[in-house]
Amino acid sequence: MYACLPRVSVVRARCGIVSASAQTSTTTKATTTMSATAPTPEAAAQLLFPPNVQYNSSRVYTVKFLSSCFAGAAAGVLGLENSLGFALFILSTLFTSACLYVKCNSRPAKYIPGGWWELVNPGQENIFSFVLVWTLFYGTPHLLFLAVTDLLEAVKHRYRARYVCSNM
DSSP: OOTTSOBOOOBOTTTOOBOOBOBOOHHHHHHHHHSOSOOOHHHHHHTBOHHHHHHHHHHHHHHHHHHHHHHHHHHHHHTOOTHHHHHHHHHHHHHHHHHHHHHTTTOHHHHSTTTHHHHHOOOHHHHHHHHHHHHHHHHHHHHHHHHHHHHHHHHHHHHHHHHHHHHO
16 A cells, blocks of 8 residues: 555755655566666656755755855955956856765766756856855955054044144
């Protein structure tokens, strides 16, 4: 009775990514392995277990979002401008994709629909997050530096004015 129900694959404790394919009963598995033809993409998509796909997609989105925010902070603190900042974004996206590819045991299509392309695709919202954090971290240290130097100049000018007036 319970042999026909799909079982959820085991959660990978190390990286938190769940296999998106649902495992069926042994009789169904035996009939599918006997056929010599490879499953079509439509048939392979039907084997994906939706809760696992949703969980994996949210985990990948979170990792890519945090990666783009950290890359924006690094670009801002380093004072990168124009194409150098976007080059850092592209490098961080590729590095994050490579790390996720390794975590998926070199088979991202098993865990995420879309496979490798979904890992490499930065997403429009991540680009906007990168630019937002980049400008925040680029402007804040520079503005603080300018504010501190202006404050020091004002104190120095006031001290000079007081020193000149007292000597007269």
